[in-house]
Amino acid sequence: xxxxxxxxxxxxxxxxxxxxxxxxxxxxxxxxxxxxxxxxxxxxxxxxxxxxxxxxxxxxxxxxxxxxxxxxxxxxxxxxxxxxxxxxxxxxxxxxxxxxxxxxxxxxxxxxxxxxxxxxxxxxxxxxxx
Amino acid sequence: xxxxxxxxxxxxxxxxxxxxxxxxxxxxxxxxxxxxxxxxxxxxxxxxxxxxxxxxxxxxxxxxxxxxxxxxxxxxxxxxxxxxxxxxxxxxxxxxxxxxxxxxxxxxxxxxxxxxxxxxxxxxxxxxxx
Numbered sequence: 001x002x003x004x005x006x007x008x009x010x011x012x013x014x015x016x017x018x019x020x021x022x023x024x025x026x027x028x029x030x031x032x033x034x035x036x037x038x039x040x041x042x043x044x045x046x047x048x049x050x051x052x053x054x055x056x057x058x059x060x061x062x063x064x065x066x067x068x069x070x071x072x073x074x075x076x077x078x079x080x081x082x083x084x085x086x087x088x089x090x091x092x093x094x095x096x097x098x099x100x101x102x103x104x105x106x107x108x109x110x111x112x113x114x115x116x117x118x119x120x121x122x123x124x125x126x127x128x129x130x
Numbered sequence: 131x132x133x134x135x136x137x138x139x140x141x142x143x144x145x146x147x148x149x150x151x152x153x154x155x156x157x158x159x160x161x162x163x164x165x166x167x168x169x170x171x172x173x174x175x176x177x178x179x180x181x182x183x184x185x186x187x188x189x190x191x192x193x194x195x196x197x198x199x200x201x202x203x204x205x206x207x208x209x210x211x212x213x214x215x216x217x218x219x220x221x222x223x224x225x226x227x228x229x230x231x232x233x234x235x236x237x238x239x240x241x242x243x244x245x246x247x248x249x250x251x252x253x254x255x256x257x258x259x260x
Contacts, residue, residue, distance in 0.1 A: 006175045019182055020179075020241075020242070020243055020244075021177040021178060021179055021180060021187070021242045021247070022177070022178050022180050022184060023175045023176070023177055023178075023189075024154040024155075024157045024158075024175045024176040024177075024178060024240070025154075026159070027178070028154075028155070033254045045153045045154045046153070046154040046178065046183070047152070047153055047154075048151060048153075048154060048157070048176065048178075048185060048249060049150075050150055050151060050152050050154050051212045053176070053184060053185030053186075053207045053210075054184055054185070055178060055183030055184070055185075056151060056183075057151075059153075063131040077183045080183075082180045082181045096213045102217055106206045112150070112151045112153070113150055113151075114150075117151070
């Protein structure tokens with residue numbers, strides 16, 4: 001659950017004092033790196049829980065990396081870690097995991113409800129969190 | 131603090147089971163209502179903590195309501211409550227409070243850092259939370 005984020009170091013005191021903010025209007029295009037610091041792709045959007053205001057999934061796009069055009073990969077928020085040094089997010093997942101991950105086509109955006117969320121959670125739930 | 135949201139009813143079990151999500155690409159234009167259910171304006175953007183993924187401020191615009199053109203009003207997230215019935219957010223603040231609130235002009239967007247956040251928090255901190 002994304003909610004668990006709130007008790008770990010990533011969101012501790014330091015974060016509150018130094019963390020910067022990003023506008024929902026400027027999310028798109030934020031760089032995404034692998035754990036080897038190599039650029040993997042970018043953020044297409046954040047999926048925000050309307051009630052809690054917590055980003056639950058980051059939708060990633062990998063510009064041609066996997067030979068794929070406009071497919072979007074929703075990844076649970078707790079698999080992303082913001083790196084001020086990189087000015088972007090690090091996704092600490094094996095490429096093979098991402099390659100086989102749930103995705104959708106630009107023209108076929110899913111209804112992003114709990115059922116779809118669970119499908120994503122189930123897939124990534126088997127891999128260790130960053 | 132927006133973090134406090136996580137222990138109240140608004141984000142309890144019910145939310146997790148029924149809460150839907152909104153894409154950062156579709157945030158703009160979401161309706162904002164007063165406590166009297168009258169439409170006040172709309173969301174211009176969410177300001178998201180890059181590290182925690184928590185929306186800390188919703189930037190509101192009031193289309194001409196106060197006779198003002200393109201001014202943006204950042205409001206702490208905990209003053210907004212999502213209403214599925216309205217399909218939008220309810221801001222339980224007196225209009226006089228909003229009229230005198232910190233704002234910025236479209237052409238003069240501030241550096242949205244901790245200092246600016248504190249300015250907003252200080253203003254709204256004196257008014258009770260929804």
